[in-house]
Each structure stands twice: as C-alpha cells, then as structure tokens.
Amino acid sequence: MEIQEPSRVGPLLREWRRRRKLSQLELALRADSSTRHLSCVETGRARPSRELLLRLAEHLDIPLRDRNGLLLAAGYAPAYRESPLDSEPMAMVRSAIRAMLAGHEPYPAAAIDRAWNIVDRNDAMSLLMGTVPPRLAESGGNVMRLILHPEGLAPQCLNFAQVRAHALGRLRHQADTTGHDDLRALYEEVSAYPVPPGLDTDPGPVDPAGIVVPLRIRTPLGDMAFFSTIATFGAPADVTLSELAVESFFPMDERTDALLRTLASMGAQG
Structure with a gap:
C-alpha cells in the first residue's frame, strides 16, 4: 500500500470525528490531549504522534482497516496486519x-x-x-x-x-x-x-x-x-x-x- 502525504491525516481524522458526532473538545478529553493540538492536527499545522493517532482511533471506534489508513496518511507503518483467511x-x-x-x-x-x-x-x-x-x-x-x-x-x-x-x-x-x-x-x-x-x-x-x-x-x-x-x-x-x-x-x-x-x-x- 502506498504511503500518503502526512497532510492527509488531518482531513481523515476530522471526517471520522464528525461521523461520530464528537466535538474537538470531547475527543481531546477522551484521548488525553488538548483541543488546540487536535485542531492543529486536523488543519495540518501539527503532525500527530503514532501513539496519539492510535488513541484517537480507539476513542473514535475506527475499524482496524481504517486505523492503518490513518497511520499511513501520517507517514507511519500500519499497526495491524491483514492475514488472508486461508493463510x-x-x-x-x-x-x-x-x-x-x-x-x-x-x-x-x-x-x-x-x-x-x-x-x-x-x-x-x-x-x-x-x-x-x-x-x-x-x-x-x-x-x-x-x-x-x-x-x-x-x-x-x-x-x-x-x-x-x-x-x-x-x-x-x-x-x-x-x-x-x-x-x-x-x-x-x-x-x-x-x-x-x-x-x-x-x-x-x-x-x-x-x-x-x-x-x-x-x-x-x-x-x-x-x-x-x-x-x-x-x-x-x-x-x-x-x-x-x-x-x-x-x-x-x-x-x-x-x-x-x-x-x-x-x-x-x-
């Protein structure tokens, strides 16, 4: 899978947050982050750490396939493997x-x-x-x-x-x-x-x-x-x-x- 530009992670994260109907404040509190930092991540002014992305994904209940997509969009390697059922x-x-x-x-x-x-x-x-x-x-x-x-x-x-x-x-x-x-x-x-x-x-x-x-x-x-x-x-x-x-x-x-x-x-x- 091709690694995307890091700037892509912000819009993806914002899309998932809105899909879950959470405000930046609600998500930041749940993920032990700050509203300001989350805002900077969503607008592309800050690059989130791998650990923060995984915490955000957990609190947003994002499917594992899409958690990998978030990590790739931020320039990180996927966290979850995908094994064929017949493997x-x-x-x-x-x-x-x-x-x-x-x-x-x-x-x-x-x-x-x-x-x-x-x-x-x-x-x-x-x-x-x-x-x-x-x-x-x-x-x-x-x-x-x-x-x-x-x-x-x-x-x-x-x-x-x-x-x-x-x-x-x-x-x-x-x-x-x-x-x-x-x-x-x-x-x-x-x-x-x-x-x-x-x-x-x-x-x-x-x-x-x-x-x-x-x-x-x-x-x-x-x-x-x-x-x-x-x-x-x-x-x-x-x-x-x-x-x-x-x-x-x-x-x-x-x-x-x-x-x-x-x-x-x-x-x-x-």
Missing part, C-alpha cells in the same frame, strides 16, 4: 468458524466478511439456498443480494417489506458509520432491486408484541420463520479477523424446527 496464521480462526457452523446444525449459519460476502457456511444454509440461481451463490454468495434480489429469496419471503426495510437499514447504517465505498455501492445496488410482483413494499408499523424482525420463508415443505444472531471475534488485532462475523439463524417455532430437521435428514440421505 497459516488464520488456521485456528478457520477451525473455530467451522466448529461454530457445524455445531449449529441443523439450523442455518454462515460466516460473512464486512461486505456481507459469505466466506463459509454449513449444510443447513446450503439447503436453505437450494432454490437460489447458481450465479447468486457464486463464491459463496452475498447475504444482502441473496435476501433482496428478485431472483433470490425475495419471492419466497412472506414478510418481504419488513425484511427489506430491516436489511437496508442495517446496511445503510454500516455504510454511514464506516464510510466504506464498497458498502455504499452495495447499498445503492440492493436498494435499487425491483420488488418481485405481488410483494408489498410498505413494512407497516412495528409489531408491539414482537421482539425481533423475523425472516419468514415459504418452502416446498411448508413455511418457516427465523430470527438471527451475529457473533464477532473478541479483541481482534488482525484486519481480516476484525471484519469476520458468524450469522446464525434459529427457528421461531416448533414447525420450523421440525422442517429444518426434515431437510437435514433429506440432505443426509441425498
């Missing part, structure tokens, strides 16, 4: 992910990267995606595309308007808080997908009796309803690890549980 240093991570995915059977689960690309999944997830065109599942697929594409799971989704509103809201928030162009591009792409004929686009009011937004899917064996959880790795010091998550789907009722077990049995027999 030797990530062997224990791959093993942990496989254990989490396998242990969640017969319920669907998938490991995803920061752009919602599926990097690994269990057999139950593959069974759930059985009706999705192969081109949408290439290289594992992308969760947002699989859910929202008119040829993906959208036509089978019984509460598509709710699911669409929730998915787009999550993606928009993620794009806004990180400022990553690829997430913004993904949001622009999936939000522009046409809604399959016959499906409503109005999510309606939030169900006061509900605790989560469910994913309700019609299958040849019957209707299924899920809720999901997202698990991330604690205290990551590697860019790749910090951007990995495991999304696990759970049945919302006994009928869905029974259908998942039937599908798993059919898959084993096949």
